[in-house]
Amino acid sequence: xxxxxxxxxxxxxxxxxxxxxxxxxxxxxxxxxxxxxxxxxxxxxxxxxxxxxxxxxxxxxxxxxxxxxxxxxxxxxxxxxxxxxxxxxxxxxxxxxxxxxxxxxxxxxxxxxxxxxxxxxxxxxxxxxxxxxxxxxxxxxxxxxxxxxxxxxxxxxxxxxxxxxxxxxxxxxxxxxxxxxxxxxxxxxxxxxxxxxxxxxxxxxxxxxxxxxxxxxxxxxxxxxxxxxxxxxxxxxxxxxxxxxxxxxxxxxxxxxxxxxxxxxxxxxxxxxxxxxxxxxxxxxxxxxxxxxxxxxxxxxxxxxxxxxxxxxxxxxxxxxxxxxxxxxxxxxxxxxxxxxxxxxxxxxxxxxxxxxxxxxxxxxxxxxxxxxxxxxxxxxxxxxxxxxxxxxxxxxxxxxxxxxxxxxxxxxxxxxxxxxxxxxxxxxxxxxxxxxxxxxxxxxxxxxxxxxxxxxxxxxxxxxxxxxxxxxxxxxxxxxxxxxxxxxxxxxxxxxxxxxxxxxxxxxxxxxxx
Amino acid sequence: xxxxxxxxxxxxxxxxxxxxxxxxxxxxxxxxxxxxxxxxxxxxxxxxxxxxxxxxxxxxxxxxxxxxxxxxxxxxxxxxxxxxxxxxxxxxxxxxxxxxxxxxxxxxxxxxxxxxxxxxxxxxxxxxxxxxxxxxxxxxxxxxxxxxxxxxxxxxxxxxxxxxxxxxxxxxxxxxxxxxxxxxxxxxxxxxxxxxxxxxxxxxxxxxxxxxxxxxxxxxxxxxxxxxxxxxxxxxxxxxxxxxxxxxxxxxxxxxxxxxxxxxxxxxxxxxxxxxxxxxxxxxxxxxxxxxxxxxxxxxxxxxxxxxxxxxxxxxxxxxxxxxxxxxxxxxxxxxxxxxxxxxxxxxxxxxxxxxxxxxxxxxxxxxxxxxxxxxxxxxxxxxxxxxxxxxxxxxxxxxxxxxxxxxxxxxxxxxxxxxxxxxxx
Numbered sequence: 045x046x047x048x049x050x051x052x053x054x055x056x057x058x059x060x061x062x063x064x065x066x067x068x069x070x071x072x073x074x075x076x077x078x079x080x081x082x083x084x085x086x087x088x089x090x091x092x093x094x095x096x097x098x099x100x101x102x103x104x105x106x107x108x109x110x111x112x113x114x115x116x117x118x119x120x121x122x123x124x125x126x127x128x129x130x131x132x133x134x135x136x137x138x139x140x141x142x143x144x145x146x147x148x149x150x151x152x153x154x155x156x157x158x159x160x161x162x163x164x165x166x167x168x169x170x171x172x173x174x175x176x177x178x179x180x181x182x183x184x185x186x187x188x189x190x191x192x193x194x195x196x197x198x199x200x201x202x203x204x205x206x207x208x209x210x211x212x213x214x215x216x217x218x219x220x221x222x223x224x225x226x227x228x229x230x231x232x233x234x235x236x237x238x239x240x241x242x243x244x245x246x247x248x249x250x251x252x253x254x255x256x257x258x259x260x261x262x263x264x265x266x267x268x269x270x271x272x273x274x275x276x277x278x279x280x281x282x283x284x285x286x287x288x289x290x291x292x293x294x295x296x297x298x299x300x301x302x303x304x305x306x307x308x309x310x311x312x313x314x315x316x317x318x319x320x321x322x323x324x325x326x327x328x329x330x331x332x333x334x335x336x337x338x339x340x341x342x343x344x345x346x347x348x349x350x351x352x353x354x355x356x357x358x359x360x361x362x363x364x365x366x367x368x369x370x371x372x373x374x375x376x377x378x379x380x381x382x383x384x385x386x387x388x389x390x391x392x393x394x395x396x397x398x399x400x401x402x403x404x405x406x407x408x409x410x411x412x413x414x415x416x417x418x419x420x421x422x423x424x425x426x427x428x429x430x431x432x433x434x435x436x437x438x439x440x441x442x443x444x445x446x447x448x449x450x451x452x453x454x455x456x457x458x459x460x461x462x463x464x465x466x467x468x469x470x471x472x473x474x475x476x477x478x479x480x481x482x483x484x485x486x487x488x489x490x491x492x493x494x495x496x497x498x499x500x501x502x503x504x505x506x507x508x509x510x511x512x513x514x515x516x517x518x519x520x521x522x523x524x525x526x527x528x529x530x531x532x533x534x535x536x537x538x539x540x541x542x543x544x545x546x547x548x549x550x551x552x553x554x555x556x557x558x559x
Numbered sequence: 560x561x562x563x564x565x566x567x568x569x570x571x572x573x574x575x576x577x578x579x580x581x582x583x584x585x586x587x588x589x590x591x592x593x594x595x596x597x598x599x600x601x602x603x604x605x606x607x608x609x610x611x612x613x614x615x616x617x618x619x620x621x622x623x624x625x626x627x628x629x630x631x632x633x634x635x636x637x638x639x640x641x642x643x644x645x646x647x648x649x650x651x652x653x654x655x656x657x658x659x660x661x662x663x664x665x666x667x668x669x670x671x672x673x674x675x676x677x678x679x680x681x682x683x684x685x686x687x688x689x690x691x692x693x694x695x696x697x698x699x700x701x702x703x704x705x706x707x708x709x710x711x712x713x714x715x716x717x718x719x720x721x722x723x724x725x726x727x728x729x730x731x732x733x734x735x736x737x738x739x740x741x742x743x744x745x746x747x748x749x750x751x752x753x754x755x756x757x758x759x760x761x762x763x764x765x766x767x768x769x770x771x772x773x774x775x776x777x778x779x780x781x782x783x784x785x786x787x788x789x790x791x792x793x794x795x796x797x798x799x800x801x802x803x804x805x806x807x808x809x810x811x812x813x814x815x816x817x818x819x820x821x822x823x824x825x826x827x828x829x830x831x832x833x834x835x836x837x838x839x840x841x842x843x844x845x846x847x848x849x850x851x852x853x854x855x856x857x858x859x860x861x862x863x864x865x866x867x868x869x870x871x872x873x874x875x876x877x878x879x880x881x882x883x884x885x886x887x888x889x890x891x892x893x894x895x896x897x898x899x900x901x902x903x904x905x906x907x908x909x910x911x912x913x914x915x916x917x918x919x920x921x922x923x924x925x926x927x928x929x930x931x932x933x934x935x936x937x938x939x940x941x942x943x944x945x946x947x948x949x950x951x952x953x954x955x956x957x958x959x960x961x962x963x964x965x966x967x968x969x970x971x972x973x974x975x976x977x978x979x980x981x982x983x984x985x
Contacts, residue, residue: 050639053628060624064617251612252620256627272684283792286799287806321620474962525613532623537630544635545678 045087047314048267048543055084056318063322064247074214074241081221085188088227092186099151100217103196106144107203107210113137116206141204145197152193155185157389188227190386192220194353199234201357208235215241224319230312230329231349237324245323253525256532258317260539265310267547269502273303275548277499282472285481293485295495295503300472301465302506305333308347332510334464337448337456339403342464354383373408377401392470392479399467634675636666645813645821648851648859688826768838768888770981771803777980778805780835782828782882783843783892785812786959790843790892793965794972803982807835815847816874825874828881839976840882843892844875846958849905868908875909876916883922890975891917891925895932898957903938924975928968932960942967 045052059080066073086093113136114129199216202208211219211234219237220226281288281296288296312329319326329349336342343351362375377398384397448456466483473479524532632639640663643655666672771777779798781791791808798804809831814822824844832840852860852870860867875891882889893910897903910929917925932942932952940957944950944967952964960968 050642057625057628061621064621247617249614250617250620252615252623253613255620256623275684283788283808284795284799284806286795321624323617522613525615529619529623529626533626533630536623536627537634540627540631541634541675542678544631544638545675545683548684 045084047311047318048263048547051087055080060321067245067247067323070244071214074218078214078217078221081218081223081226084223085221085226088187095151095186095189096192096221099148099192099196100220101213102147103144103200103220104210104213104216106140106147107200107216110137110140110144110200110204111210113140137204141200144200148193148197148200152189155189157385191229191231192226194231194350194386195225195234196220197357198231198353202233202235208238211238222319222324224315224322224324225326228308228311228315229347229349230315230326231353232326233353236327240324247323250323251320251325253521253532255317255320256536257521257524258313258320260536262310262313262315262317263539263543265306265313267310267543269506270303270307270310271548272546273299273306273499273502276496278303278472281485282474282478282482285478285485288485289494290486290488292495293482295499297465297469297482297486298503299499301334301461301468302503304468304471305330306506334461334507335457335510336460336464337453338460339400339407339463342460343400343404350383350386354379358382369409369412373405376404376408380404387471391476392473395476395479396467396470399470403463403467632662633666633669633671636663637672637675639663641820645818688823688830766979767981768979773802776803776805777839777976778835778837779807779839779841779976780832780837781806781808781810781841781843782824782831783810783841784815784846785810786846786894787841787843787892789960789962789965790968790972791841792962793960793967793969794841796966797969797973801982803980804976807837813847815844816871816878817848817850817852825877825881828878829884832882832884832887837887839888839890839979841890841892841972842878842882843894844878845894845906845909846902848909849902862905863908868912871909872912872916875913876919879916879920879923883920887922888975888979889920889923890972891923892972893925893927893929895929896936896938898938898940898953902958907936926968926971926975928971931968931971932964 045055062076062080063073066076082093082096085096114133116130116134116137199208199219203210215238218241219232219234222232222237225232277296277299281293282300285293309330316326316328327349329347331345331348333342333345336345359375359379362378363371364375365372367375378401380401381394381397384393384395384400387393387396469482470476470479473482524535527535636659640656640659643652643659646652646655663672769775779794781787781794783790787808787810791806791810795806795808798806811822811827814824816824819825828840848871849862851862852867852874854860854866854870858866860870879889879891891913893913894906897906910927914925914927917923929936933939934942938957940951940953941949942952942964944963950963950967951961952967953959954961
């Protein structure tokens, strides 16, 4: 069931008080939360719950199997254990985590990529003149499979790296099935969630104002802003690009940049808010991404939980920035391409990821050149992963220009925004040809300036809102927090009124549901 | 929208949080980011601050949520009631109406419905006309078009002559089942037109009307349910580079002829066609019509019964007459067989009905896409393309067409228009 629906409101109204009433009984609370989360997931399709249950059981067994291989320990901590034994255990752990990860990726690959691989292979063979039919199974993609698979992988890999001890099957079930983040993130790691699960949430201290604020903001962004821009500008442009003039197409692309931000950040705001009311804190997923002054900066602000996951579980294992310049560029590009593929089984997503990978590599190259001219004194030391940061952390060891005028900063913001928008065209288009056609309209389209002024206004307001300081928002929220219950309820009811009056009839699924 | 991260507070060692996510992620008991406790707020509010966030007891949080939902339900009672009415007939709908009905009564009694009504009128989306309650659609044919109006339109973008193209009102997207309402202003229906014919005229191919030119292109308008999305895109791809054709599409997810309380399509057609003034209208319905209907007499026509067939025939005929008013040509897109059993059975009846009604109206051409996509009437996901290669024509739901499937039928859809307006695929 979707968050902004009456059905979900009724569901949550039952879950919220029951959760707090059961809080003094940890086991009952866990069982209740698992049942509620499975009920939430089963509302889409009860078959999906079988897959989720299998993932929970399989990853629990896999993590225990990895742990049973024995500890490797930390040599630097003075562990003088037998080196041969340690190496043997390391190898066993390595093999077992490889099997467990492969099993997870096989399931994800089957549901998500089997059809794509089949079709692509068939097309390639056909292009080579080989008339061979490659099976391309048409499998329905279970909602949220990419998200809970990545969360499960974070658990087993952190167990392998000895950053986490295995937990009980019930705790793992709560973590993987927890309904606020189940179907479209944020990607909460086991190391972030399980400690909160072990400490009883204090019913006297619920961050309700922040939670309700996020839910309200998310509703407005998703139901009003995103839906409006999709209907008024984006869907018509991408359906019939030839019917649009150049400026119209440009505005439509800007509108998509805002649509996808409003849709996805709106959903994760709601997810974070719902979790806060239940006593859990999720990491933030967005931080004003369109204020970014470079692509590196953009990835420190956009889908931060995914970019952190890719950094820690893909980029770093590939070698990261160790191994020289060209290997770093390769690792960066490969990580972004795979990140693009994670979003969907289509060449458009691969191209989207490749564009970002290439952009990041080029940026790094330019910065290294500038640093080379300025001297090593400006180089930052290699940083350990910083919580909440994205790709930018691993690139912070590249020299960064620190002296910029306001004009130069704004110029970089504008350039970065447009680079991101070009990539978004591939993300949104149904095909590579379609993306090229839309971009072609911007360059070659002539004629009309029949642009909807409301669309332009909404885009401008949403971009401007990204520059409102967090401290200002915090101060406003602190004022609201001091209001009595009735006033706060009235404010939230007013938001519901606005969302209902200005939103479309019916609710479109969130864009990231398809990932 | 403004950033929603918390305000940044220093931890006990003076460190500021590096990022908003650091500020959000406080693990109870970890002690790393615990901020100094400030003086408690006045007793009646009882909000305190921990780690930069205002915190309250769970009971107060729950009270706020419940009160907000109750107030919200009263403020939005009208739309809640409409949403309940739109449910398929059955116990869920009955239960929803049992709740929203009294809610709506209370809301109207105290005037709490007025703010939403005003806001929706001022700035809300155009949801299109809908009948009150699950009643029958208009049983008169509205015509909002001035018979003297010139259907020739301004050239589309990219043409050599002056600008002034059309923008498609809606189209498909990667989001599954999106809602895509049009935003044109409603027109006032005028006097009803005469009753539809009841005898079949001689069957002939569409007669030529005029030759479409760059200066006077043929204006095509397409309307229907979500199935129209990719179909319109497919036709659009065929004519995209042809300046002799101007194409608009308006598809409404979850609508059809069976539920005028969701969207009254005949009335919507009248409004849109008066505003858009096309020469050719394409219509596609049926994806959501496999459900019971209410007849004009107020009785319930159960799906699969002769009464249902008769009522559906009446509605199809009405839609055709509205579309064909003022001299327009109509192309009714007949759907292929679907995979879901219920829709497949109902779809066969719908296709027969539409074919019969089209045969009674010289201005209406029926295009059977089933002949291309489901030869023999049996559902199949893949069909042979023009070059003999297999084409994956259906989405995973077994109903909607893929882009490839839409491209397969596009030539057949364009053929009647090409015949009437003297052009072929460019």
